[in-house]
Amino acid sequence: xxxxxxxxxxxxxxxxxxxxxxxxxxxxxxxxxxxxxxxxxxxxxxxxxxxxxxxxxxxxxxxxxxxxxxxxxxxxxxxxxxxxxxxxxxxxxxxxxxxxxxxxxxxxxxxxxxxxxxxxxxxxxxxxxxxxxxxxxxxxxxxxxxxxxxxxxxxxxxxxxxxxxxxxxxxxxxxxxxxxxxxxxxxxxxxxxxxxxxxxxxxxxxxxxxxxxxxxxxxxxxxxxxxxxxxxxxxxxxxxxxxxxxxxxxxxxxxxxxxxxxxxxxxxxxxxxxxxxxxxxxxxxxxxxxxxxxxxxxxxxxxxxxxxxxxxxxxxxxxxxxxxxxxxxxxxxxxxxxxxxxxxxxxxxxxxxxxxx
Amino acid sequence: xxxxxxxxxxxxxxxxxxxxxxxxxxxxxxxxxxxxxxxxxxxxxxxxxxxxxxxxxxxxxxxxxxxxxxxxxxxxxxxxxxxxxxxxxxxxxxxxxxxxxxxxxxxxxxxxxxxxxxxxxxxxxxxxxxxxxxxxxxxxxxxxxxxxxxxxxxxxxxxxxxxxxxxxxxxxxxxxxxxxxxxxxxxxxxxxxxxxxxxxxxxxxxxxxxxxxxxxxxxxxxxxxxxxxxxxxxxxxxxxxxxxxxxxxxxxxxxxxxxxxxxxxxxxxxxxxxxxxxxxxxxxxxxxxxxxxxxxxxxxxxxxxxxxxxxxxxxxxxxxxxxxxxxxxxxxxxxxxxxxxxxxxxxxx
Numbered sequence: 001x002x003x004x005x006x007x008x009x010x011x012x013x014x015x016x017x018x019x020x021x022x023x024x025x026x027x028x029x030x031x032x033x034x035x036x037x038x039x040x041x042x043x044x045x046x047x048x049x050x051x052x053x054x055x056x057x058x059x060x061x062x063x064x065x066x067x068x069x070x071x072x073x074x075x076x077x078x079x080x081x082x083x084x085x086x087x088x089x090x091x092x093x094x095x096x097x098x099x100x101x102x103x104x105x106x107x108x109x110x111x112x113x114x115x116x117x118x119x120x121x122x123x124x125x126x127x128x129x130x131x132x133x134x135x136x137x138x139x140x141x142x143x144x145x146x147x148x149x150x151x152x153x154x155x156x157x158x159x160x161x162x163x164x165x166x167x168x169x170x171x172x173x174x175x176x177x178x179x180x181x182x183x184x185x186x187x188x189x190x191x192x193x194x195x196x197x198x199x200x201x202x203x204x205x206x207x208x209x210x211x212x213x214x215x216x217x218x219x220x221x222x223x224x225x226x227x228x229x230x231x232x233x234x235x236x237x238x239x240x241x242x243x244x245x246x247x248x249x250x251x252x253x254x255x256x257x258x259x260x261x262x263x264x265x266x267x268x269x270x271x272x273x274x275x276x277x278x279x280x281x282x283x284x285x286x287x288x289x290x291x292x293x294x295x296x297x298x299x300x301x302x303x304x305x306x307x308x309x310x311x312x313x314x315x316x317x318x319x320x321x322x323x324x325x326x327x328x329x330x331x332x333x334x335x336x337x338x339x340x341x342x343x344x345x346x347x348x349x350x351x352x353x354x355x356x357x
Numbered sequence: 358x359x360x361x362x363x364x365x366x367x368x369x370x371x372x373x374x375x376x377x378x379x380x381x382x383x384x385x386x387x388x389x390x391x392x393x394x395x396x397x398x399x400x401x402x403x404x405x406x407x408x409x410x411x412x413x414x415x416x417x418x419x420x421x422x423x424x425x426x427x428x429x430x431x432x433x434x435x436x437x438x439x440x441x442x443x444x445x446x447x448x449x450x451x452x453x454x455x456x457x458x459x460x461x462x463x464x465x466x467x468x469x470x471x472x473x474x475x476x477x478x479x480x481x482x483x484x485x486x487x488x489x490x491x492x493x494x495x496x497x498x499x500x501x502x503x504x505x506x507x508x509x510x511x512x513x514x515x516x517x518x519x520x521x522x523x524x525x526x527x528x529x530x531x532x533x534x535x536x537x538x539x540x541x542x543x544x545x546x547x548x549x550x551x552x553x554x555x556x557x558x559x560x561x562x563x564x565x566x567x568x569x570x571x572x573x574x575x576x577x578x579x580x581x582x583x584x585x586x587x588x589x590x591x592x593x594x595x596x597x598x599x600x601x602x603x604x605x606x607x608x609x610x611x612x613x614x615x616x617x618x619x620x621x622x623x624x625x626x627x628x629x630x631x632x633x634x635x636x637x638x639x640x641x642x643x644x645x646x647x648x649x650x651x652x653x654x655x656x657x658x659x660x661x662x663x664x665x666x667x668x669x670x671x672x673x674x675x676x677x678x679x680x681x682x683x684x685x686x687x688x689x690x691x692x693x694x695x696x697x698x699x700x701x702x703x704x705x706x
Contacts (some may be wrong), residue, residue: 160606259475262434263489263540277479 010063010071023072068246089318093219100220104227107234110172111226115307119169126164127151138345146341150334159309159331166298166308166335173233173294178287181238185245185283186271195246206239210300218304229301236297240289248282249275281351288343295336363412363576364433364542369442370406370463371428371600377440385441390599402428404600406442411593412543413574417608419587420597426580427595430548430552433578434467435459446544462494468537472549474529482508482532483517489540500539507535511565527558531565538569547579561591584623588612588632595675596620615697616650625696630659638673638693639683648674654682658690 014020061067068075118126127148134147154163168174188195213232251274260270276283304311309328316325372380372393380388380397385543390401392626403425422428431437432444435451441452443450451462455493468489476485484491486508487500508517511531521529537545547566550561563586581587586606587594595605604616612633615621636654649671652661665671675683 021390129644141400253475255471255473255475256477258436259469259471261470262463262467262469262546263492263536264460264465266460269492274477278477 002229009061010068013063014072023074028058041048089216089219097220104231107172107176107230108225110176111169111230114168114172115165115226118164123155123160124252134342138342139349140345142344143341147338150338154331154334157327157331159312159328162307162309162328163331163335166295166310166332168234169229169298169301169306169308170291170294170339173230173237173298174287174291176230176234177238177241177290179223180234181241181286181290182245182283185242185286186249186276188242188246189249189275198242202239202242205235210236210297211303214301214304226306229304229306230303232304233297233306235295237290237294240293241283241286244282244286244289246278248286251282252278276312281347284343284347285351286339288340288347291339291343292336295332295339299332303320360411361412361448364410364578365443365448365677366406366408366410366429366432367443367445368405368624369429369432369444370374370440371402371425371432371437372399372440373402373549376547381441394505396611401600403432403439407600408595408602408605410576412576414592415570415577415579415590415673416593416595417579417581417587417591418595418597419581419584421582423599425600425604426582426597427548430546430580433544433546434463434469462585464540466542467544468540468542469546469548470530470533470537470550472552474521474526474553476529476532476536478521480520481517482513482519482521482524483519485532486517486535486539488536489542501672503541504535504539507538508532510538510569511535527554527562530554530562533577534562534569536566538573542575544576549580549582552581552583559586566590584627585632588627596623608632613637613693613697621697628659629694629696630662631657633658633693635661635673635675635685636677636682638689639685640689641683646672648672648684650674651676652685653677658693661685689704 014023065076065078065081069077102239121129130151131144131148135141135144138144151160151163154160184198188198210232213235217228217232221231256274256278257270260274265273298306298308299310301315302308302314309331311333312328313325315321316328369378370381370384372384374380374397377399380399381453382394383397384393384401384404390404392438393399406429408418418426418429428437432439433446435444439452442452445453446462446466449483450640451459476486480488483501483504484497486497486504489496490500490503491497498672505517508514511529511534513528513535516524524532530553533550537547551562554562566577567590569575579587579590581590591608593605594608594611596611598602598619604611606619609632611620611628612624613625613626634654635652635656635658638658639654650673652662652664652673652675652676654675654677661673664673669687669691671687673683673685674681
């Protein structure tokens with residue numbers, strides 16, 4: 001009878017609205033669902049306190065789903081909502097898998113291959129190869145020297161393999177981000193409507209906590225598959241390259257575009273001959289950001305079996321091995337600085353070759 | 358030089374706003390720019406423009422900023438679509454053309470020079486000069502010869518490998534002109550082409566254009582806000598104000614017979630002695646008697662005054678290609694140098 005105090009807070013409202021019939025009889029709560037902790041507490045408090053009706057305005061609960069459910073059984077509980085979402089997802093999972101699985105299979109394959117290549121190639125081939133790549137992109141001996149020292153330092157403390165695994169994942173994911181992101185950005189720059197549709201999606205991808213991507217992905221794919229973390233990284237890191245490609249093309253000098261029109265360029269000639277080359281500094285800035293964000297995500301993705309330095313950080317947290325975690329964390333910082341400096345140097349090179357006035 | 362009409366603009370209207378067609382009838386009935394903005398929230402860009410541009414001549418469209426001159430020139434290659442009217446090129450209304458045909462027009466019949474140069478910053482000077490030909494699908498080898506020839510002609514020989522940002526403003530605009538010339542089109546549209554340059558360079562560029570024109574006889578449409586420039590270049594001068602043609606005709610004629618106070622104001626500040634030519638004020642009856650000398654019909658008055666050493670009692674024989682065509686007396690020069698005033702203003706003053 002005392003439990004009726006909590007249950008009946010909105011009984012009056014339900015009755016006043018004449019919804020009692022719809023709720024299914026006068027008996028609120030009914031007891032079909034197990035008693036919640038709050039109800040239990042309320043009951044025990046009610047029994048010990050005893051006095052009064054306890055119905056003061058001060059204690060009035062917000063008419064949330066759970067509270068209303070107490071008054072009227074036909075109103076669903078919040079738990080039903082989360083359960084419904086889960087069941088809904090599970091029911092479309094198989095259908096989704098049929099589509100998504102084959103489409104993303106190349107990603108698994110690429111990640112596996114690239115991990116195998118980067119870790120199985122002996123260090124005395126891999127390191128010069130990476131340094132040659134750095135030289136090719138940056139044309140700066142200073143940066144080549146810095147990268148050489150950083151790699152040597154990582155190798156010295158036996159983090160070479162983990163660093164290569166992390167790099168392998170980043171290379172593949174950043175490459176795919178550019179492959180998909182640049183065309184999306186171009187399409188956005190040419191259609192205001194598409195831009196209006198895509199920007200909220202990008203905003204969502206950017207603000208959603210990275211852990212949240214992982215939850216549905218775990219349901220979709222087996223944890224042993226590399227594409228699980230591959231997709232999570234790509235979703236998180238693709239945003240800047242899309243945004244900056246769109247922005248870059250929209251920022252191209254309107255006078256130059258007008259000149260291209262005045263000389264009768266087709267829209268294809270304009271895109272490849274004028275817009276993309278002139279947007280390249282912005283696109284490269286996007287690529288730089290994409291690489292940095294995939295590095296951030298690769299650490300979190302170690303929760304779902306992504307190999308590399310992130311695993312060591314995770315070990316530091318899980319088994320409270322402070323030193324292991326800190327050294328791996330420092331390694332990640334070194335990788336980040338390397339990737340940033342190299343991409344920035346190539347960006348500066350592009351900028352210099354087309355500085356305006 | 359034949360006198361064919363190359364481009365003809367007929368009853369051209371351009372109204373900016375949400376629904377220009379809806380207010381067109383009112384504009385055609387005579388609603389003015391301020392009223393249109395106030396009552397209908399549309400901006401009148403151009404109103405009933407009728408201009409004939411002759412083949413091989415320089416037509417200068419002059420007006421202050423906001424007069425619609427840049428809007429007008431963009432109608433000639435349809436960078437801007439009109440609200441109503443016709444633009445005839447070689448007698449054909451280009452407004453009815455489809456995209457492919459319009460592209461051919463832009464590639465082969467018209468080229469354009471821009472106020473802010475609008476060169477491709479990531480391409481070399483040579484590639485910029487050959488842009489029109491490259492757009493038509495010619496390979497670098499095919500356009501290199503033409504592009505280099507025109508770069509030489511505008512005084513940029515040897516700069517082909519540079520990038521635009523390495524050149525000064527004047528040199529960049531020379532590239533812009535070379536680009537337009539390399540396209541080998543009959544019509545050149547020049548949108549305030551020299552306005553961004555400093556005065557000395559501007560004079561150089563004007564001389565270059567006159568020199569090129571004497572040789573090439575292109576149909577040039579030149580936009581400017583500078584009256585001196587307009588008078589120097591124009592074969593046919595069109596003066597725009599608030600989207601309306603206020604007066605058009607031969608520049609000397611406009612100078613001597615301004616149609617309304619707006620034009621008088623406009624022409625009152627220029628150096629008339631330098632702009633007016635002997636042919637505009639001479640007496641074409643070949644008078645008899647003493648002559649103190651001979652002057653060419655195309656000489657400006659400044660030269661004649663210098664020749665007369667300031668004396669007022671001189672009398673000159675005017676010649677064209679060595680043959681006498683008229684006489685010129687000094688008092689006529691003095692009268693011509695005083696700006697004409699409208700009857701109303703004279704009465705007041």
